[in-house]
Amino acid sequence: MNKSKLVFSIKTASPTAVRALSAHCSRRTNNGWSEIDLSRSQLNRQTFGSGASISDSLKNWYRDKEVAKPAKQSENSYLTLVLSASHDYFCSDEVVVHFEQRAMRWLVKQFGDELVHAELHLDETTPHLHAVVAPTYMKSRRTPGRRRKDETDTEFDARKASASAAPKIRTSSWSSSKYAYKNSFFDMRKSCAKMMSDLNLVYGDDRRFGQSGKTTRGWIKSTARTVADNLASLEMRSRSLTEREDELRKVIAKVRSYHLENVNKSNDLATALMNAQKLETKLLEVNKTLRVAATLGSMSQAEKAKAKLVFDALTRNFKNINADIQTQSKRAQKTDASVDVTETFMRNK
Incomplete structure (x- = not known):
């Protein structure tokens, strides 16, 4: 067997x-x-x-x-x-x-x-x-440890001696x-x-005993400590994740703000470009009219002076719009750069 x-x-x-x-x-x-x-x-x-x-x-x-x-x-x-x-x-x-x-x-x-x-x-x-x-064990009678009220020293000593001399009792x-x-x-x-x-x-x-030699009670205590440590670690990680989530929410809100700002500025830039194109067309038409008039000699000096004032005003307006277009373009580039940095930060988080 x-x-x-x-x-x-x-x-x-x-x-x-x-x-x-x-x-x-x-x-x-x-x-x-x-x-x-x-x-x-x-x-x-x-x-x-x-x-x-x-x-x-x-x-x-x-x-x-x-x-x-x-x-x-x-x-x-x-x-x-x-x-x-x-x-x-x-x-x-x-x-x-x-x-x-x-x-x-x-x-x-x-x-x-x-x-x-x-x-x-x-x-x-x-x-x-x-x-x-x-x-079982042999239980001794409890020896008095405190004197009773109005008890003399002799009576107290006798009571202790009686307790010590009392037979032990077998107890479970x-x-x-x-x-x-x-x-x-x-x-x-x-x-x-x-x-x-x-x-x-x-x-x-x-x-009752595992490979480590621990008693069941010792194993339970050890396991309880491990569980408590793990819970504490999880709570710390949970708090850390909550903080990171709050940071990410702020970043996302910032990215959305940048995005909306970029869209608005892009719309402004598109409008400025369209206005510049219209103005440029008008300038070309005025310039053509002035050249034809000068060739034919059909405009008086007063009309030429007035036309020149209009032409100069349109030219200044065109320059201003062109400068505004350049400014809007630079702002859009800065916004794009900020969005790129924010997106990189989010990926690293």
Whole structure:
């Protein structure tokens, strides 16, 4: 048989989580998220515990072991475990039995009388063993730290001595137990894999610890910091983009203004050119008339003087219009240059 990886899932659990697990184990229903074959549920068997369900076993365990329940503010006082292997590993009933026996041997050796309940499920895709553990510690009576009102020194010392001499009470708690140390789950997995090694099972994939060696809580904190940093970076980029958009809007408005100004000046230039052409035509006609009149001698001196005044006036008007045309042309060139610079700026943005 090829080697298969051990599936070893362990986590702390609250009383609510334990009750939910008890309901899952007792009331077998195909609820959509677990592959339960109801025709095989009768094959499930309880392998440890003094009650018919996890909740009953826990209630009896507190009574029989005379253990005090955890404080109300204690959230995760228990341990829940799931032991299994790959689906192909359980190729026969004999393999299932050997796995069950070896898993129970490890659970009893590891947790002793703190093991509350265990049961094997055979009605799902892959056989697996559920276990519930109630870690304990010896709780000392709290030593008084403050004198009562009107209490003498002698009475206060006697009260402290009585508290110190009081017997310790065995109490259920994960956080104060011997298992509450860093990498304890890692050590338990190694211990279980070692006991299972001759069953062709090897150390499986860590689910509580990633490749970096971080705990789940450490990974969550690290990920939360990364997400916060990414959000801060995105907010900065968003502000930067907003500022750039505002700049681009101003540039676009400026380009449009330049464009309209350029169009207006182009229209003015076209009008000036048309007027200049008309004036030039009129000048040519007046000049022709003066030449004909001078040739024929049909104009009096007064008419010649008057015609010359008209001709001179038209010539000055023509020069003024021509100067205006040149001015408008230079302004149009400057506007075109400004538009080119603005368009280049927009492309670079």
